[in-house]
Amino acid sequence: MNFINSIIKQFSIKNLPKPVGRWRIENCNMQMNKKIDLSNEDHCGPCGQYALEITNNTNTNKKKNINMDLEKQK
Secondary structure, eight states: OHHHHHHHHHHSOOOOOOOOGGGSOOOSHHHHHHHHHHHHHHHHOTTOHHHHHHHHHHHHHHHHHHHHHHHHHO
16 A cells, blocks of 8 residues: 555655745736846945945935824824
8 A cells, every 4th residue: 555655646746846035936016126126236246336225215214204203293
């Protein structure tokens, strides 16, 4: 019986592991564009300009949100 089960397992369709991280297929254009930009940044070299822009934009947005929250509290 074990012999038959082992033969069936060998010929059965196996589920392939799903790609994760950068290798998965993106359905959202924003995520795909972000992935492309980050990939280009990785290959661009040590300049890191894109990372600096994102950091500055994030910090600016956080400051705006904090200011808006403070105004709402008044």
